[in-house]
Amino acid sequence: MPEKDLRIEAQRVADGIRRRVLEHTVRNDGGYLSQACSSAEILAALYTSVLRIEMPSAPIAPRPYAGTPAPGNAGYRTGADFNGGVRDDLDRFILSPTHYSLVLYAALIETGRMTADGLDKFNVDGSSVEMIGAEHSPGMEVMTGSLGQGLAQGVGMALGRRLKGVPGRVVVMMSDGEFQIGMTWESIQFMAHHGLDNVLVFVDVNGQQCDGVVDSVMGVEPLDARIASFGGRVAVVDGHDIGALAGASSLAPDGRPLFILARTDPCRGVDIMRSRAPKLHYLRFKCCGDRKAYTDLLAAWPTGER
């Protein structure tokens, strides 16, 4: 696809992610909407141009929960097939903060990897489309969500790939709140020490976490200087500029892990949410009028067809 068409397609995916998550939030009286607002372009850039992965042969319908990994559970499988499966020459994608799962599922639908009715199974008992996804959930292949562990598991994969001498990279998506975690800095230190440059980290720097604004809970800035001082390579971009996101990811490896700090707006595209600041982690309607405002917004949302 030509560069210009790719950008148009990526923006369509981003808009679709917001619309699907908004629709879901209205229908279910709540949801992780601010995460979709901040990260829609990041997920869109990842799935339309950054990730070197295969398409499944057809959109996959989410499977029912099939038990946890255990000896004797032969039917167990991860959600890696939504990303086209695991291959040494292709990238592996890890979503670390799985509170973004709803956003990931919407991205999978918008990019033709998951069937459009897949979100109907979201948070339904017995479904793999879990609210805070596990490695059996669509698009996931690693157990993340205990914040801070996604990066280190990706680092292990990246080290393994370097030991094997294979070209596939490991792409990790993180939230800025995860930089409050000591383990995150252990992982950066490790990557720098071992010169792992086959790791690409996208950080949704939306300045939001469960208790409110990151700066009020536990400041992590200056994030770029902190990461650089630990030996990481940092690119700071406008997290809603798909061209900038994709461009930063194509920097030639130089022996350092690459962190793309995507500065984002947690209310992007849903301005009526701004009145709820600083508590944006999970949207729940306060009254009927509140709900109507979001319903009206959804009704007016342009439906971009693929």
Next chain:
Amino acid sequence: MMETVSRPHATNLVRWAAARPQVLVLSADLTSSCEADGFRDAYPERFISCGIAEQNMMSVAGGLCREGFIPLVHTFAVFICRRAFDQVAMSVAYPNLPVKMFGFLPGITTPGGATHQAIDDIALMRALPNMTVLETCDATEVESVLDVACAVPGPVYVRMLRGEVPRLFPADEPMRIGVPRVIRAGADVTVVTSGICTEEALRASAVLAARGVGITHVHVSTLKPFDGPGIDDMLAAGGHGVITMENHLVEGGLGTVVTQRCVAAGIARPVVRLGIRDSYSHGAGRATLMREHGIDAMALVGAVEGMMGEKLGISVDHLAAVRVEPVHSAAKAEAL
């Protein structure tokens, strides 16, 4: 005279790993202390230095498994089980990945004090789904536990011994998963031991047998699963009951699994658990701490007397001399 082997893991690991290119060793700044220095020097490309950062190390180990490697994590037991428990649970145990964790300094085998004494590790690791828990007691088990651990397709936690290690079992009788060793058979009391307590029980049981007490002495190296062949018959062999002795808290370790097994199997006999009793410990020599916590040969004699309801007139002098190790042994990297 019992043979003592110096640093059995150090040499064995190098030999064992030679033809296993998928095996990596991960270390958190305790490479010599965990006898992985030989591996590091022999296979530097397969040795991964992780620094004092155990949480990252455990999750990295999980990631390496997902690319087909078998990481052998080497550090002190406390740092695997306490410091990185969430990482072990979610990055390793949940996905049932073949990370092999070698926890050194189990229980009170170190004078390093409470910070270095893993007295709760078996309880913690047993609680994790998918986890297999092993404990070594001598040089033969230290040498054979690599095969045992790597034959398990999932995660394994091993209580490891280092330094000057006695050889209690012949080198050609390796550890076998789930198979307890019956060291002595008798009809009065069943004694179940693991780790360094087995050597203590060997001393006591010899004297007890000479006094006519029928002891069935069972050595256990697989603490989870605890369902091996013949276990119920062994537990039921002692007519007066069962005594367990372990280098661990009495809650959650050998005493707990034996008690649970007896109840499940309907073995209606008293179970007396010798071990550390709801207490932390402190820095002191091994013999002192074993005496203090009641997990040495004399403690076992006292428990047998209590269970039999008679005094046997056995004193310290009757037992073989307690093995005292100098704190600053030449076999250790430092005096921990």
